[in-house]
Amino acid sequence: MTVTPFPGADIPAPVFDIEVILAGIDTMAVQKPVAAQIISVANSDDTDAKTLARILSSDIALAGRVMKLANSAYFGMRGRVTSLQFAVTVVGFTTVRTMATVALTDLDDESRLPGNFWDLTTSLALGASTLAPRFGERPPDSLCLGLLAQLGAALLHHNDPEGYAEIVAAHPTFRSRRAAETRRYGINSLRLTAVALEQWGFPAAMTTPLKEIDDYQTMDGALLRAAFEVAARLTIDDYEDIPIARLTLGRLREDDLVPILDLVRSEAAELKYAMLGQPVDDPEGNPDGWVF
CATH class of the missing domain: 1.10.3210.10 (Hypothetical protein af1432)
Structure with a gap:
């Protein structure tokens, strides 16, 4: 009896080492220090919305995404969030940390x-x-x-x-x-x-x-x-x-x-749209009225 392997079985599997994969992600922290810092401090008892907004403001693209999400239909605020500190409060620390993880691991690069x-x-x-x-x-x-x-x-x-x-x-x-x-x-x-x-x-x-x-x-x-x-x-x-x-x-x-x-x-x-950032025809990423 001929056994047909599952598709992809004829392609040799790479040497897969979880520690190497995760270490590779950690090296991204050097290139994206703001995202890495947010992941590190977002769950700290010493972190408040003002502190997190101050760190986030150093990365305009990531800050813009947090602002867009805070103003999205999901949170029901629709244009009423005009400061980054308020945006952090609206979406919550876990969401900001999640968005930083998306940025750090290049999930925003389709x-x-x-x-x-x-x-x-x-x-x-x-x-x-x-x-x-x-x-x-x-x-x-x-x-x-x-x-x-x-x-x-x-x-x-x-x-x-x-x-x-x-x-x-x-x-x-x-x-x-x-x-x-x-x-x-x-x-x-x-x-x-x-x-x-x-x-x-x-x-x-x-x-x-x-x-x-x-x-x-x-x-x-x-x-x-x-x-x-x-x-x-x-x-x-x-x-x-x-x-x-x-x-x-x-x-x-x-x-x-x-x-x-x-x-x-x-x-x-x-x-x-909120998670991936501005469309290509709007490169600034900082709509009028947003206060970082």
């Missing part, structure tokens, strides 16, 4: 990412945030979880672009893709994200769902499973829905997803 990365990520983040109260979680924290969940996929792609592209093409569904990642690298992308976030001191509330997403008997990964289902229904062609009650141990019904899908469709583009 040329270095798997295809469709940010369409998936914004759908995932908004899905997790909107569903968060149903699981007893805070929406801003769940937004951050969704925004960072695919960090590991970006790292795998950067380390092995040809091989990872084969996996993405052959495995459009996320659970199947995680299994293929484990076969090739010995770790899946979500667990790699968890390892990275643990190294940078993110709390267990951010890392546990990433580790438990494939355990359908626990609620620890249920919110993230539901968010991935929302993202899949919106971003994967000809996707075969998985019953949401099965993914959430009965916490959600299909009717619960209808308004969530509509909201994510309407707000995903604006969130992507």
